[in-house]
Amino acid sequence: MANNKQYHVAVVGVTGAVGQKMLGMLEQIDFPVEKLYPLASKRSAGKTVTFKGESVEIIEATPDAFEGVDIALFSAGGSVSKQLAHEAVQRGAVVVDNTSAFRMDPEVPLVVPEVNPEDIQKHKGIIANPNCSTIQMVVALEPIRQKYGLNRVIVSTYQSVSGAGNDAVEELKDQSQALLNGEDPETNILPVKSEPNHYPIAFNALPQIDVFEDNHYTFEEMKMINETKKIMHDSELKVAATCVRLPFFYSHAESIYIEIDGDDISIEDLQNTLKDQPGVVLEDDINNQVYPTPLSAEGKTDVFVGRIRKDLDVANGFHFWVVSDNLLKGAAWNSVQIAQQLIQQPGGLK
Amino acid sequence: MANNKQYHVAVVGVTGAVGQKMLGMLEQIDFPVEKLYPLASKRSAGKTVTFKGESVEIIEATPDAFEGVDIALFSAGGSVSKQLAHEAVQRGAVVVDNTSAFRMDPEVPLVVPEVNPEDIQKHKGIIANPNCSTIQMVVALEPIRQKYGLNRVIVSTYQSVSGAGNDAVEELKDQSQALLNGEDPETNILPVKSEPNHYPIAFNALPQIDVFEDNHYTFEEMKMINETKKIMHDSELKVAATCVRLPFFYSHAESIYIEIDGDDISIEDLQNTLKDQPGVVLEDDINNQVYPTPLSAEGKTDVFVGRIRKDLDVANGFHFWVVSDNLLKGAAWNSVQIAQQLIQQPGGLK
Numbered sequence: 001m002a003n004n005k006q007y008h009v010a011v012v013g014v015t016g017a018v019g020q021k022m023l024g025m026l027e028q029i030d031f032p033v034e035k036l037y038p039l040a041s042k043r044s045a046g047k048t049v050t051f052k053g054e055s056v057e058i059i060e061a062t063p064d065a066f067e068g069v070d071i072a073l074f075s076a077g078g079s080v081s082k083q084l085a086h087e088a089v090q091r092g093a094v095v096v097d098n099t100s101a102f103r104m105d106p107e108v109p110l111v112v113p114e115v116n117p118e119d120i121q122k123h124k125g126i127i128a129n130p131n132c133s134t135i136q137m138v139v140a141l142e143p144i145r146q147k148y149g150l151n152r153v154i155v156s157t158y159q160s161v162s163g164a165g166n167d168a169v170e171e172l173k174d175q176s177q178a179l180l181n182g183e184d185p186e187t188n189i190l191p192v193k194s195e196p197n198h199y200p201i202a203f204n205a206l207p208q209i210d211v212f213e214d215n216h217y218t219f220e221e222m223k224m225i226n227e228t229k230k231i232m233h234d235s236e237l238k239v240a241a242t243c244v245r246l247p248f249f250y251s252h253a254e255s256i257y258i259e260i261d262g263d264d265i266s267i268e269d270l271q272n273t274l275k276d277q278p279g280v281v282l283e284d285d286i287n288n289q290v291y292p293t294p295l296s297a298e299g300k301t302d303v304f305v306g307r308i309r310k311d312l313d314v315a316n317g318f319h320f321w322v323v324s325d326n327l328l329k330g331a332a333w334n335s336v337q338i339a340q341q342l343i344q345q346p347g348g349l350k
Numbered sequence: 351m352a353n354n355k356q357y358h359v360a361v362v363g364v365t366g367a368v369g370q371k372m373l374g375m376l377e378q379i380d381f382p383v384e385k386l387y388p389l390a391s392k393r394s395a396g397k398t399v400t401f402k403g404e405s406v407e408i409i410e411a412t413p414d415a416f417e418g419v420d421i422a423l424f425s426a427g428g429s430v431s432k433q434l435a436h437e438a439v440q441r442g443a444v445v446v447d448n449t450s451a452f453r454m455d456p457e458v459p460l461v462v463p464e465v466n467p468e469d470i471q472k473h474k475g476i477i478a479n480p481n482c483s484t485i486q487m488v489v490a491l492e493p494i495r496q497k498y499g500l501n502r503v504i505v506s507t508y509q510s511v512s513g514a515g516n517d518a519v520e521e522l523k524d525q526s527q528a529l530l531n532g533e534d535p536e537t538n539i540l541p542v543k544s545e546p547n548h549y550p551i552a553f554n555a556l557p558q559i560d561v562f563e564d565n566h567y568t569f570e571e572m573k574m575i576n577e578t579k580k581i582m583h584d585s586e587l588k589v590a591a592t593c594v595r596l597p598f599f600y601s602h603a604e605s606i607y608i609e610i611d612g613d614d615i616s617i618e619d620l621q622n623t624l625k626d627q628p629g630v631v632l633e634d635d636i637n638n639q640v641y642p643t644p645l646s647a648e649g650k651t652d653v654f655v656g657r658i659r660k661d662l663d664v665a666n667g668f669h670f671w672v673v674s675d676n677l678l679k680g681a682a683w684n685s686v687q688i689a690q691q692l693i694q695q696p697g698g699l700k
Contacts, residue, residue: 156506156605158555197639203598204645205508207657207671212636216659238663242605247597248553255506255592286562289547295554307557309566313588321557
């Protein structure tokens with residue numbers, strides 16, 4: 001890092017699945033944290049978190065809790081962000097928000113550092129972190145788009161329960177054990193905690209992530225569609241998504257179809273385009289059964305790409321399979337990367 | 351049924367996951383079985399199966415075991431079918447083969463009774479039952495194709511372990527319990543028993559079903575592509591598939607994108623087209639979170655369709671979600687339906 005400045009860093013929602021991973025990522029890259037502000041709901045205030053081997057007391061997330069904070073990483077749900085992000089900005093913090101609260105706000109940059117790092121500089125206090133399933137897709141697509149252009153994306157997702165929080169992780173464990181014991185599973189969380197109906201996720205697949213919109217797409221599907229266009233600055237890009245929750249704990253996988261410019265591109269061309277990109281790991285060797293899976297990607301910060309195939313009918317069409325840890329690159333790591341770029345800007349954090 | 355004729359019916363591979371379901375389907379529709387021939391490998395000979403409340407001894411599947419058989423339902427793997435199907439035909443049986451051995455043979459009809467029942471009459475002794483993931487897709491697509499035409503299909507599958515046999519079902523149970531106990535899972539069966547590498551399926555997703563072909567598609571993917579064109583008698587139809595094995599026991603689900611003729615078709619038009627079709631059940635009511643899942647389809651013979659959406663960019667494009675029990679409509683029930691149609695033909699079985 002260019003200077004030795006240390007920062008006051010708040011993590012809002014520090015007890016959640018993503019908040020915990022944010023602490024881990026800050027530690028892992030040795031982010032210059034002078035003082036950590038672990039913020040959470042009143043219920044968790046007074047408990048402690050461990051950061052760099054030290055126990056730090058959790059503070060209730062109130063407007064005044066942001067006094068003195070330089071960078072605030074938010075991941076406590078959209079309503080908390082709507083309530084407190086501007087309060088933090090007013091007190092001088094730059095907010096990196098990992099909820100859907102501001103993502104489509106034209107005044108707020110929506111950033112994946114491998115794709116549109118230049119947008120960070122346009123911030124007016126808040127920078128939005130995209131949805132987990134969007135991030136891993138655009139990281140894999142951007143090198144292809146840069147080299148060959150990109151006209152169309154059709155994605156079907158295979159998403160882990162951790163995207164719905166720690167309660168959903170526990171629910172999958174409990175339901176799995178119940179069904180293995182021949183008992184009826186309790187259903188309280190998935191597909192969407194706030195919705196009237198809950199269905200078993202253990203040994204099942206639920207084609208609903210988040211609530212339904214009027215156009216019959218879910219909000220999760222519309223996030224993938226709208227966020228991809230915003231991040232790539234291409235409102236004409238055709239994007240369609242089907243989002244499905246599945247019984248694994250961590251990582252999301254995606255079956256992606258794309259149409260690019262040019263009809264004489266080979267599988268090897270795409271493999272070569274992806275293999276040396278920052279943040280991308282090519283795992284595509286069918287002769288040795290090499291391809292990414294949710295378990296193989298768990299705990300890693302990269303986006304893994306495999307199963308690259310040429311469409312058999314459409315000359316400019318390709319299919320592939322993308323996997324990444326939804327809590328890391330899909331959330332905590334992307335947020336910490338944004339924070340890292342913020343402090344590395346010429347002139348530092350501003 | 352038009353006549354009271356009773357038949358000698360062989361089930362080859364009677365101890366397998368599909369063979370067991372074939373017995374169940376024959377019982378359920380009260381198929382006119384005069385004598386059941388439960389055939390299996392030498393290893394199982396002498397054991398018994400229960401059929402209509404009676405215990406019947408399993409016989410080793412040899413050429414002579416087909417003497418006197420009218421209809422032989424094969425589901426013991428492609429090599430057994432290649433070895434014994436013609437032997438059964440030579441001895442006077444009509445074979446309904448649920449393996450990939452003869453599916454693409456131009457002399458062998460490939461039949462889904464809701465789609466191309468007329469092809470049954472073209473048989474020369476063998477009728478092939480399509481791959482499980484193909485069957486449920488074409489049942490859902492055919493009414494749309496009949497009404498609106500069909501130009502393009504892109505499918506991503508969510509397939510249960512029972513498609514890989516009883517061993518894979520046990521492996522998922524054992525691995526799930528091991529992982530819940532914090533132990534390492536044993537990997538012996540999936541993704542493909544005969545391949546060198548095995549990976550955990552519990553709490554994971556494996557983007558490999560069957561072996562890889564030279565074009566980087568798996569054999570399962572190529573089955574979906576080629577069989578769909580053959581069943582629909584449309585070699586020009588564009589079909590692409592990505593097949594993924596997932597940690598649930600029964601039913602396959604599919605995220606399907608189609609392009610039809612005409613760009614002023616509504617979601618309601620497609621719902622109305624599907625809702626009264628034989629073998630199809632529309633479960634598509636987003637206001638009440640109604641959509642099919644693998645658990646909800648388990649044990650049922652229908653194909654369930656939900657999540658119908660219009661593509662947001664391509665006027666003649668639609669997305670939807672199709673689920674069916676892979677061992678029933680995907681295998682045993684489709685085979686028994688073919689047998690049922692065979693004996694109901696004018697003139698009966700011939």
